[in-house]
């Protein structure tokens with residue numbers, strides 16, 4: 632049974648219906664979730680993230696960005712102009728992160744050249760603002776590493792953030808850890824066929840693991856088939872605790888501390 636433990640959902644998406652968002656945030660609070668990072672990725676998800684941050688400013692941190700799905704319709708300049716304008720307007724909630732951003736060659740094979748400029752422009756913006764990023768990668772390991780290495784890092788703190796919903800190999804995880812990133816573990820770790828991810832989750836250094844739901848997708852066992860939401864993130868914590876042979880309390884404490892340091896500037 633999932634009891635109340637302070638968890639931090641580092642990657643979740645919200646819709647734009649106020650009542651639904653309010654309910655999701657209330658249930659998260661009741662489940663012991665102390666922070667969620669409300670994540671954009673396209674215009675609708677960006678609106679949903681802003682709505683969550685306005686609805687519960689103490690609970691929901693805001694991340695805005697444009698992912699691979701927007702590479703055909705949005706120039707890097709237009710994406711950055713939107714983000715700058717949003718951030719400059721004092722009436723808006725503060726930005727805690729840029730994301731999600733990334734490169735996906737599973738859904739869009741052969742389009743690396745088209746996706747890369749949008750990704751790198753937002754990496755550069757996050758560096759300029761000294762903000763963390765939340766990165767999506769799928770069948771694009773080489774491309775993601777190339778971009779991370781290519782973007783000049785002006786900030787002393789260097790580039791940082793999460794590789795969200797990680798499903799890659801241990802070798803990829805190591806490359807990303809070497810580059811200062813944390814690894815976001817989603818409900819996929821609870822799935823029957825996710826043995827490779829469980830192996831990675833066992834081997835990660837304790838101070839480099841984050842938990843997330845990536846809601847509304849990927850509901851963890853035992854919530855499979857339901858619409859995922861931040862209140863389910865304790866199930867990810869519970870699974871990780873078992874894999875790593877620590878208590879759920881310790882797993883929640885450690886991942887929350889990691890997330891605070893990355894996204895709240897602790």
Ligand SMILES: [Zn+2]
Pocket residue numbers: 642644670672731845
């Ligand atoms: Zn996402």
